[in-house]
Each structure stands twice: as structure tokens, then as C-alpha cells.
Amino acid sequence: MKMAEGGNEIYLDHAGTTLYPKSLVEKFAADMTSNLFGNPHSASSSSQTSTSRIEDVRLRVLQFFHADPSEFDLVFVANATAGIKLVADAFRGHERGFSYLYHQASHTSLVGVREETPHSLCLDDAAVHNWLGGKDPTTELGQHAGPVLFAYPAQSNMDGRRLTLDWSHGIRKCQSASDRPIFTLLDAAAFVSTSPLDLSNSETAPDFTVLSFYKIFGFPDLGGLIVRRQAASIFASRKYFGGGTVDMVVCVREQWHAPKSQALHESLEDGTLPVHSIIALDSALDVHCQLFTSMRDVANHTSFLSRRLHDGLATLRHSNNKPVCVLYSQPACTSGNGPVIAFNLQSHLGGWVSLAEFEKLAVLKRFHIRTGGLCNPGGIASSLSLEPWEMKRNFSSGFRCGAENDIIGGKPTGVIRVSLGAISTISDVDKFIEFIAEFYRAADIPGSVSSIPLQAAQDQPNLYVKSITVFPIKSCGGFCVPAGATWEVREEGLAWDREWCLVHRGTGQALSQKRYPRMALIRPVIDFTKGHLRVSYLGSSKNGESELYIPLSANPSLFQTTAASKPMASRVCGEEISAQIYTSSKVNNYFSDILDVPCMLARFPPGGLGNRMRHAKAHLQKHQKVNKTHYKVPYRFPGMNTPPDSDSESERQRILLSNESPILAINLSSLEILNRQIVSHGGRPVSPEAFRANIVIASLGADSQSFAYSEDHWSSLKIGQQDFKMLGSCRRCHMVCIDQETAKKSEEPFVTLAKTRRFDGKVFFGTHMCHIPSQRTDTKEAQFPTITVGDEVLVDPV
Numbered sequence: 001m002k003m004a005e006g007g008n009e010i011y012l013d014h015a016g017t018t019l020y021p022k023s024l025v026e027k028f029a030a031d032m033t034s035n036l037f038g039n040p041h042s043a044s045s046s047s048q049t050s051t052s053r054i055e056d057v058r059l060r061v062l063q064f065f066h067a068d069p070s071e072f073d074l075v076f077v078a079n080a081t082a083g084i085k086l087v088a089d090a091f092r093g094h095e096r097g098f099s100y101l102y103h104q105a106s107h108t109s110l111v112g113v114r115e116e117t118p119h120s121l122c123l124d125d126a127a128v129h130n131w132l133g134g135k136d137p138t139t140e141l142g143q144h145a146g147p148v149l150f151a152y153p154a155q156s157n158m159d160g161r162r163l164t165l166d167w168s169h170g171i172r173k174c175q176s177a178s179d180r181p182i183f184t185l186l187d188a189a190a191f192v193s194t195s196p197l198d199l200s201n202s203e204t205a206p207d208f209t210v211l212s213f214y215k216i217f218g219f220p221d222l223g224g225l226i227v228r229r230q231a232a233s234i235f236a237s238r239k240y241f242g243g244g245t246v247d248m249v250v251c252v253r254e255q256w257h258a259p260k261s262q263a264l265h266e267s268l269e270d271g272t273l274p275v276h277s278i279i280a281l282d283s284a285l286d287v288h289c290q291l292f293t294s295m296r297d298v299a300n301h302t303s304f305l306s307r308r309l310h311d312g313l314a315t316l317r318h319s320n321n322k323p324v325c326v327l328y329s330q331p332a333c334t335s336g337n338g339p340v341i342a343f344n345l346q347s348h349l350g351g352w353v354s355l356a357e358f359e360k361l362a363v364l365k366r367f368h369i370r371t372g373g374l375c376n377p378g379g380i381a382s383s384l385s386l387e388p389w390e391m392k393r394n395f396s397s398g399f400r401c402g403a404e405n406d407i408i409g410g411k412p413t414g415v416i417r418v419s420l421g422a423i424s425t426i427s428d429v430d431k432f433i434e435f436i437a438e439f440y441r442a443a444d445i446p447g448s449v450s451s452i453p454l455q456a457a458q459d460q461p462n463l464y465v466k467s468i469t470v471f472p473i474k475s476c477g478g479f480c481v482p483a484g485a486t487w488e489v490r491e492e493g494l495a496w497d498r499e500w501c502l503v504h505r506g507t508g509q510a511l512s513q514k515r516y517p518r519m520a521l522i523r524p525v526i527d528f529t530k531g532h533l534r535v536s537y538l539g540s541s542k543n544g545e546s547e548l549y550i551p552l553s554a555n556p557s558l559f560q561t562t563a564a565s566k567p568m569a570s571r572v573c574g575e576e577i578s579a580q581i582y583t584s585s586k587v588n589n590y591f592s593d594i595l596d597v598p599c600m601l602a603r604f605p606p607g608g609l610g611n612r613m614r615h616a617k618a619h620l621q622k623h624q625k626v627n628k629t630h631y632k633v634p635y636r637f638p639g640m641n642t643p644p645d646s647d648s649e650s651e652r653q654r655i656l657l658s659n660e661s662p663i664l665a666i667n668l669s670s671l672e673i674l675n676r677q678i679v680s681h682g683g684r685p686v687s688p689e690a691f692r693a694n695i696v697i698a699s700l701g702a703d704s705q706s707f708a709y710s711e712d713h714w715s716s717l718k719i720g721q722q723d724f725k726m727l728g729s730c731r732r733c734h735m736v737c738i739d740q741e742t743a744k745k746s747e748e749p750f751v752t753l754a755k756t757r758r759f760d761g762k763v764f765f766g767t768h769m770c771h772i773p774s775q776r777t778d779t780k781e782a783q784f785p786t787i788t789v790g791d792e793v794l795v796d797p798v
């Protein structure tokens, strides 16, 4: 089996989907190319081939679960969720309504069924046990006479916990107070991926079992609903009928239809079956058996690995003996637990590690894992002790699935989930444990807050501006301001910085190098003499167009008019902006061809849009404030304007399309230290361009090492004649790992930064700043503030 890229990937998201073996894809391809499969249910031979294959596969799948076809029927659906909805459809249609009870470990797709009835209840273990012991929870739901549906997962997709299959039988046997029939729905989607499911006893089997085949075989993307025939009558209540499920339909003058009555699946499989996916199951079953022999073997293999992973993580300790991982999963051997480990990371001081930050590093180290709420609201709430009011507070304070800010009120909002599958190896598990130990165990983290390499600078270093760069098109290459040129600084940043951006044609989302690394090779040059932005591409483009010229003047005829079509709302970092979109297909195709994504060029009006302006998000970080006392103020320059000092004021700093603040600066001395650390571990030094700073500050002569990371403690700067306020350190992501010359991604510098420059779980390098306009109005510098390469830089420390 081969992984798509390079083979260095470590795939630990089998609960998301397991991987599709190469031999399966090949076998399926051979099957497809040597047979002719038509739309089933007609007389042609291609149609007949499909029909008979589908019926064979249906039987094979039932046999895979030891389900006797005279007791069970299999309905093909898109995925487990579609199976759940089909069951919900039937109950919703029941003339007396229905009561719905679901276990708290349920997947979101099971939880959602509750919206189909006013009578629903979420049960924990105790409530289920009480029910089995005779305490009927449906009495809480008020008087009504419809059937009862009890749903639960065979295995939690969040922490791998396995719930006993006996409940299906036990609960069904519980007579409800008013003799209402009770049905059981088992969500086996997570369970069957690494466990045998045995339905050989139809008396004890659940009435409805749903699953997704891609979770077992990796392919095809298909689901199944296994119905116990004794429960089939409930589907008579289903109202909707789709093509293929009826024998006759009368529309004109009278409305009448006759559902197909021979086989249950015929009346439930709406529309054309996913013929080729079903046929692929044949190959999937063959290959799975060849590679792994049986589900029993898969189960043994994965529980062994899962125990090793669990124990490895559980025994990791910080140097002060505090655990590194807080685990929510049980080891596979003791209780029934699938090969899924859910946990969070804690610092040696007990602080939680942000999931978003963890993912950045995991991605660079090529681990494929999942973090967050994992579609399991009840499981997350109980593992993390989140009360409903806390979850609602988090939601109303802006938290969304996948948000950056994922520690709220001192609690994590999700978990890290590692899940194993049939192809997982000891090496996968050990590498993951080593990764956690290397980056999250305190003994191995040299750069904790107390050891910022920071000494009081003895001599005033001669700081100067080494280079000035603007990025006319957001996320594309930079334009180096030539030596000697004066460059205007504005409240919202350097002139011409991030004035343009590329937006996706479909979503309006601004494109970023993170997803499209080749953007680094798109090089805009500002040519004031010719009055245009000259764009070239360093790689080879599909259409071979080498250069593009975009007028610097914002001639309205270049843009889509508001009247003709409502301009699409564009988004930068999730914020809505209204940029002007270029109409020229030559312009838009130039970028689309290079990046191989349908996109358009957009321009942000200079100076912004009044109230619709975007504002800086940068602010001082905690690590920047801690060392105040031991940093002596070595130099303070006269005549400096007092910078605005309230946080709120700095947060209202206007920006154009840059991510966080008007101007980003880096200190070359810090980069030298960083590069020394990278080289000492055998890595290659990174160039300043990787950080995409506007201003690179270097020191002349002075011992640069003693000056490294002093920018953490600057409060303001004077560059030439201009004053700047520092807005806080720049939080980094793995975008710094894209080589701006080759657009290739590597691990550095993020991996070393994560070890040396991580504060509060976040990684920082460089500093945000903004220009402070002069109070005076009568000088040239005040009226047209500029900076120049080579300008002297004076620092005012915090």
C-alpha cells in the first residue's frame, strides 16, 4: 500500500476514513474496464449485468456481518447519515408521532433526529441502565401513543468507547408504559471499521444498523442500512417516494401510488442506485480479505497498537512529573474500546495547549489527525465537563468549529483524536509518541518564558533599516523598495502594500500561500515611470503568458460595476470585505492558469472604506510583558511623540488586506540566533524572506546576539523621522516554511520556532507595528511621511 505523497506521511485518522489500498483501486479499475455496467432494471445485457452484480454484492455484505438474508435486508444509502435519515423519515411519518431517545455518546447525525419530534431525550449510561431495570424514561416525555426509537453508537467516534450491543435487544424487550413498540437504531459506523459485527442472532440484533463502507475499506464512498425484517413495517409510514421505489404512480386528476412490495430495499432506495460504488464493494471485500484475513485479525492488531499508544501517551511526564497528556479514552484492553485515543495536552504548569497550534506542528511533521469537536457534542461535553451555558457562551463569543481561539474560560473546546486502522504500524504509534515528547514535554522545551535570550543591551546598537518590502498582491511575492527611494508610510501600512488580492471565483475567499504555495512565485514589480504593476511568474505557466501589466491608477472601467451585478462579497481571514473585482479575463486567467484554481484579481480601494475598514488584530502578548523589570532602558530618544497607549486604540488600527496589522518587522539578530539553532540540528538556515516582513531591521557592528529578540520589549520605534508604535509579536503558522524562491514546503523554521519561541502554546516571530502620524502639520515629514532603506532606527523599550 502506498501513501500518496513521498511516503513520509503518518496517517492516524482512520476514524475519519481509512485508506484505500492500491490493490483495491486496481482491482476495481480492472472490473470496470472489462465489463459493461448499465443502469439497472432494464432488459439490456449491460443493465442485467448491473442488476445481478448488485444483488450478489447485497448478499455478500449481509454475509460479511453474518446477517441471514431471510431475517435482514440491506438498503444501500449514501453514508451512515443517510441511513439514519431514512429511519427518521419513517418514524416522522408515523400517524401517532414517535419518541426519540439517544445516548449521549451519539454522533451529531444521530442527535439531529431529535428535531423530528417534540418528544426526545438524551440518555447517559445510568438512564439506560435504569430503563433496562424497569424505569421507563419515556414517561418523562408526556402522554402519547406512537412508537419509541432508541439510538446509540456501537462505538463513540470521539473517544473510541464501545457501548454494549446487548442494549439493542435489552431495550427493545422493555415494555413501555403504554405498550408502545420500541425500536433500536445502532450506529455502527465507527465500530465496524476495526471490529467484526455479528448479526447472526436476529432476535438480539438491532432493528436498524447504519454504517459507512469507506470507514471499513477506504473505498467506495457508500453507506448501508441493515434492517431487521421484523421491524420493516415501520417503513410503511414513510411518506416520500423516489424514482425506482414504486410500481405505479397516478398524478392526473387523482393522486395515488403503489410502493414496490417485493423486497424492502426496493421501496427505500430512492432514484438510481450508486451502481459503480456498489460494484466496487465486491473488490473491496476481496482485497480486504486478502490483505487482512478477517475483521477479527484487524481488531486484534488495532487493539494491540491502541494500547501501546495509550500507555505511551499516559506515561509521558514533564520534568516536574505532571502528565503531558490528559486522556479521555480507555486503553483498548480493559473496557471495550476501539483504537481511538482522544486527549488534550497540558503544559508543565497545567495550561492547555491550543488545538489550532498543535495542528500546525502536526501538519508540518506529516501527521494526519483530527482535532476539535469531532461531531460528537455529548461526548465532548462530558469529557471536557462543558456545561450547556459554557458551550453557548463559547458560541456567542464567536467560537466556531475549527476556530483559532480554542481555549475559552480556561477549558479546551475540543480534543485531539488519534485513530488507528488495519494498516497502522508500531512505527506510526511510536513516531507519534516521540513527536509529543519532543515538542510538548517541558524537559525538552528550552525556550520557556523564563529563558528568553535577553540581556540588557550594554551598548546602544546601531540599528538601521536593512530592507523595505511591500507585497502589492496579498500572499504573492514581495517588491523590494530600491535603495535610495523614499517610501510613503500610512496609517494603514506602507504604500502599495496588500492593495490587491486574488479571490476564489466560487467562494470569494482571498487566496493564501498556505494553500497555494506557488503564489510566492508570482512577483509584482511597481513601476511608477510606466504607471503599472508588472507581474511575472518564476515558474512555468499553462498558457505561457510571461508578464502581465496592471495599471496603478484605479480606473473604474476595469472593475465589475455594482449596478450590473451585485459584487460578490470577498473574504479575508474570514472577514467580509468589499473589494473591486477586475473584469478582464486576460488578467484573471493569468492568475488562474498559474495557480490552477479559478480566481479573480481584486483591489481594495486605498485608504479603505470608512466604516467598513478592517482593523488590526495584533496586540501585546504576555511574554512581552514579563521581563519588563530586568530590561533596563538603555536609550530613550528626545522629541518622541507619546504613542497611544490604550489597547483599544491600538486594536482599532486600520489595515488593508494584511492579516493582522499595518506593518510587520523582523529583527535580523533574532533570525541569526534562530538560524544558528536550526543549523545546530542539521537544518538549513532560512532567509529573511520566509517571514514576509515589511521592514527588516539589522544592527551594525554591535554584538548582535545580545540583541536578539529584543523586539519583544520594544514599545516604540523611530525610523528616520517617523514614529511607530509596536502592536505586539507576530503569531506564526507553517506558512513560514514555504521557501519564497522555490515555493517548496519544509519543516523549518517552524519546528525550531516551536521549540524556542512558543509562549502560551503559540509560536511567535517578528513584531507588528503601525505608524504614528506626527502632531505637527507644518513639516515635509509630517505631510508626506516616508522611510528609506538605510534609515537609522531608535528603540524605546517597554
Ligand SMILES: *Cc1c(COP(=O)(O)O)cnc(C)c1O
Pocket: 015, 079, 080, 081, 082, 107, 109, 153, 155, 156, 157, 187, 188, 189, 190, 191, 212, 223
Ligand atoms: C463517521 C460516523 C458517522 C457519520 O458517517 P457518515 O459517513 O459521515 O454519514 C456517524 N456515526 C459515527 C459513530 C461515525 O463514526
